[in-house]
Amino acid sequence: MERIKIVVTLAGSLNKYFQGEKVRAISMPAKAVAGDLLQQLSLPRESISFVAVNGVKASLEQALQEGDKVKVYPPVSGG
Amino acid sequence: MGLKFAGDKCIGCKLCQLACSAAGEGVFNPLLARLFVSSYYEGPELKVQGRVCTLCGTCVETCPTNAITFAEGQLSFIPENCDVCGMCIAVCPEQVITPRENGVALCNLCGGSPWCIKWCPHEALVLEEVS
Amino acid sequence: MHSYQGRVLRVNLGENNAQAEPLNMDWAAQYLGGKGLGIKYLYEEVPAGTDPLSERNKLILMTGPFTGTVVPCSGKLAIISRSPATGTILDCSIGGHFAGELKFAGYDAVILEGKAAKPAYLYIEDDEARLLDAGELWGLGAHRAEDVLREKHGPEAKALVIGPAGENLVPMACISSEYYRQAGRGGIGAVMGSKNLKAVVIKGAKGLRVTNAERLLERLQEIMHQDTLTEDNLWAYTDGTPMIVELSQTTGILPTHNFQDGNFPGFESINADAIREARVGKRACVSCALGCGNFTRRGASVVEGPEYETLALCGSNCGIADLEAIIAFNKACDDLGLDTISVGNVTALAMEMAEKGIHDFGLRFGDIQSYLEVPGKIAVREGIGADLALGAKGLARRYGGEDMAMQVKGLEFPGYEPRGSWSMGLAYATSDRGACHMRAWPVANEAYGDLDPFTSEGKAQLVVELQHYNAVKFSTILCDFWALSLDTLAEILTLVTGKTFSTTDLEKIGERTVNIARLFNVREGFTAKDDTLPERVFKDALKTGPTAGRLLPRAEYDKMLKEYYILRGWQEDGKPTQEKMQELGL
Numbered sequence: 200m201e202r203i204k205i206v207v208t209l210a211g212s213l214n215k216y217f218q219g220e221k222v223r224a225i226s227m228p229a230k231a232v233a234g235d236l237l238q239q240l241s242l243p244r245e246s247i248s249f250v251a252v253n254g255v256k257a258s259l260e261q262a263l264q265e266g267d268k269v270k271v272y273p274p275v276s277g278g
Numbered sequence: 279m280g281l282k283f284a285g286d287k288c289i290g291c292k293l294c295q296l297a298c299s300a301a302g303e304g305v306f307n308p309l310l311a312r313l314f315v316s317s318y319y320e321g322p323e324l325k326v327q328g329r330v331c332t333l334c335g336t337c338v339e340t341c342p343t344n345a346i347t348f349a350e351g352q353l354s355f356i357p358e359n360c361d362v363c364g365m366c367i368a369v370c371p372e373q374v375i376t377p378r379e380n381g382v383a384l385c386n387l388c389g390g391s392p393w394c395i396k397w398c399p400h401e402a403l404v405l406e407e408v409s
Numbered sequence: 410m411h412s413y414q415g416r417v418l419r420v421n422l423g424e425n426n427a428q429a430e431p432l433n434m435d436w437a438a439q440y441l442g443g444k445g446l447g448i449k450y451l452y453e454e455v456p457a458g459t460d461p462l463s464e465r466n467k468l469i470l471m472t473g474p475f476t477g478t479v480v481p482c483s484g485k486l487a488i489i490s491r492s493p494a495t496g497t498i499l500d501c502s503i504g505g506h507f508a509g510e511l512k513f514a515g516y517d518a519v520i521l522e523g524k525a526a527k528p529a530y531l532y533i534e535d536d537e538a539r540l541l542d543a544g545e546l547w548g549l550g551a552h553r554a555e556d557v558l559r560e561k562h563g564p565e566a567k568a569l570v571i572g573p574a575g576e577n578l579v580p581m582a583c584i585s586s587e588y589y590r591q592a593g594r595g596g597i598g599a600v601m602g603s604k605n606l607k608a609v610v611i612k613g614a615k616g617l618r619v620t621n622a623e624r625l626l627e628r629l630q631e632i633m634h635q636d637t638l639t640e641d642n643l644w645a646y647t648d649g650t651p652m653i654v655e656l657s658q659t660t661g662i663l664p665t666h667n668f669q670d671g672n673f674p675g676f677e678s679i680n681a682d683a684i685r686e687a688r689v690g691k692r693a694c695v696s697c698a699l700g701c702g703n704f705t706r707r708g709a710s711v712v713e714g715p716e717y718e719t720l721a722l723c724g725s726n727c728g729i730a731d732l733e734a735i736i737a738f739n740k741a742c743d744d745l746g747l748d749t750i751s752v753g754n755v756t757a758l759a760m761e762m763a764e765k766g767i768h769d770f771g772l773r774f775g776d777i778q779s780y781l782e783v784p785g786k787i788a789v790r791e792g793i794g795a796d797l798a799l800g801a802k803g804l805a806r807r808y809g810g811e812d813m814a815m816q817v818k819g820l821e822f823p824g825y826e827p828r829g830s831w832s833m834g835l836a837y838a839t840s841d842r843g844a845c846h847m848r849a850w851p852v853a854n855e856a857y858g859d860l861d862p863f864t865s866e867g868k869a870q871l872v873v874e875l876q877h878y879n880a881v882k883f884s885t886i887l888c889d890f891w892a893l894s895l896d897t898l899a900e901i902l903t904l905v906t907g908k909t910f911s912t913t914d915l916e917k918i919g920e921r922t923v924n925i926a927r928l929f930n931v932r933e934g935f936t937a938k939d940d941t942l943p944e945r946v947f948k949d950a951l952k953t954g955p956t957a958g959r960l961l962p963r964a965e966y967d968k969m970l971k972e973y974y975i976l977r978g979w980q981e982d983g984k985p986t987q988e989k990m991q992e993l994g995l
Contacts, residue, residue, distance in 0.1 A: 211652050211681065212643040246640045248857045251659040255955045256856075272656055273644045275857065277850050277889030289693035289700030292506075296479045296696065297630075300622040306477050307513055307616025317692055318564065319588045322711045324690040324704045396630050397479065399638055399698035400646070
């Protein structure tokens with residue numbers, strides 16, 4: 200099956216899901232969407248605010264492309 | 279096992295001192311705690327200080343009336359033996375023995391499970407082996 | 410109810426008289442403390458039409474039942490007055506260690522009345538309260554003034570101080586504590602300055618008695634580990650508010666060039682990563698398990714911060730992507746006693762005025778040198794500072810450009826672009842003190858969450874609920890960075906006070922607080938027509954980034970506001986109905 204490589208950054212406190220690392224290259228099936236990535240990283244939906252793909256907030260249904268830069272943000276409260 | 283303070287992890291919240299005074303005497307009052315931490319700005323610097331009982335034993339050696347004892351890894355204060363001379367307060371190198379009516383307050387490690395450690399949110403206070 | 414000291418210190422500055430009196434416990438049962446109880450006191454004691462800078466206005470320092478305890482994130486103090494910037498009710502909250510010390514000195518609150526005959530500061534040590542000469546402190550920056558007070562009264566003394574901006578009655582002057590904590594908004598520092606009061610210094614040795622210490626420590630410690638130090642809240646420790654820069658950038662709501670856009674190409678110079686690189690320490694308020702404070706250093710500049718609001722208003726909104734410059738600007742504002750939100754906002758307005766040919770203040774988007782001179786000029790009202798000290802509303806009224814003065818009721822917008830998060834527009838317009846992000850923060854549900862930011866559907870309900878939630882939280886007092894449920898809050902309040910509170914009780918207290926704040930504003934002549942936003946939001950589309958082409962259509966805004974009034978039980982003119990007031994016991 201064809202696969203794509205994406206670059207994933209986990210912001211702030213989420214980097215524990217990468218054992219303290221901030222950025223990782225991740226291999227995903229070619230037709231993966233943003234939500235699949237969360238599942239692959241065992242990141243619960245309630246532990247994140249949202250996912251940004253190439254610097255823009257994306258829905259979890261958004262299809263991922265080869266070379267996409269994905270960043271996942273933790274929930275926040277009060278600015 | 280004794281208390282160990284790691285200044286680089288302390289955020290200065292004083293939850294340790296508040297928990298200590300509440301557990302020891304039913305009042306939230308940092309001045310009545312058996313340990314002291316402080317984090318403050320001075321000019322262009324952020325200063326962090328912490329003083330905890332290191333179980334050095336100076337108070338036990340100094341007390342002329344055997345009102346402070348050390349047994350099974352913990353200090354105990356025996357009010358009946360205390361003459362309120364204040365020498366333990368004066369010699370404590372960490373200044374964590376404080377006066378009370380008819381005696382003093384000192385750290386007894388809460389009988390082995392210190393509240394200050396349970397309340398420290400970022401592991402700036404830990405228990406470790408002391409010689 | 411436990412966990413109150415049951416005492417208020419009332420100080421008449423003109424008569425040099427300080428007296429303790431009982432706290433009104435009936436009011437405490439209805440409003441808890443902090444925001445709610447402070448507003449109730451002010452509503453009852455300061456008559457309609459009182460000039461905010463006259464000696465008839467009062468300044469109330471109010472704690473809550475959680476203050477001084479081990480309840481996590483309970484370190485804040487509420488300061489309440491009538492705002493010189495807006496004329497509305499004004500409650501600010503300030504972190505640091507002052508609030509706990511006030512409680513330990515044996516008081517729930519201090520009410521400051523009148524005006525000192527000459528510059529003075531109030532010194533409180535348990536039962537002793539004295540007005541002392543501040544002649545040598547007057548004119549000093551807030552940081553130096555605090556140093557002098559600590560040298561004089563000992564390192565354990567905590568202080569609230571004003572800088573030159575407060576002395577000069579600048580309507581964006583704040584009150585500071587421990588250098589970097591501020592009661593920022595609405596010119597609360599100018600009220601203090603108008604009373605000739607440079608500082609309030611406090612030392613408390615009494616402490617706060619608890620009835621069931623073991624149980625309290627046991628249960629609250631579980632709650633801290635299971636509910637506070639969790640993924641929902643630890644962003645505050647790992648990064649703090651700078652985390653929000655990218656949340657706003659990627660959703661197109663990062664204020665840019667005086668809210669002409671929501672997309673700032675230089676955001677990577679001011680994001681959470683940049684702050685982490687500059688960070689040299691972490692610091693918390695008293696009783697806070699999270700510890701959001703980032704002490705940062707770049708070149709010769711140090712500050713605790715910059716917080717998100719400063720990065721947005723004094724960074725992207727002014728076209729400044731140089732972190733060292735923002736740190737220096739932030740530090741200058743803190744020392745002069747100025748609110749970075751309002752200063753950043755009005756500076757950006759002046760920059761746009763030059764760009765549009767309305768008036769040239771010598772300021773340009775992205776020009777660091779002229780930008781760095783702004784705080785010093787505003788604080789002493791010299792040169793362009795005399796104009797900028799008018800605030801965005803006053804500046805535009807004087808020179809033109811009212812459509813682009815980003816303010817509500819005279820309070821400048823904080824760091825969220827409402828065209829990319831429509832509910833935030835409603836939150837700004839209906840906040841009790843003008844454009845404020847702390848009365849409700851619906852961006853978390855909308856721009857940063859799952860709700861569609863570009864619909865009015867369901868937004869009024871969202872804002873109403875969040876306003877109740879924040880009002881009750883700020884009355885207990887808890888910091889907004891702990892995202893706890895109302896169920897947990899009810900459990901803690903019951904545990905601490907010994908009186909049973911349900912979630913419904915808390916919602917009712919929140920609603921009562923919102924309504925008494927509204928009644929205060931209604932009494933001062935505010936009506937539905939004041940619950941609006943600058944024309945730019947309705948007319949001019951954002952230009953680039955994820956929100957390019959977006960505006961908040963006026964019809965959609967009107968729909969949200971109408972629905973909001975209906976949900977609130979308010980009339981079309983924005984006044985609470987008799988039925989609603991009766992229901993809430995007002």
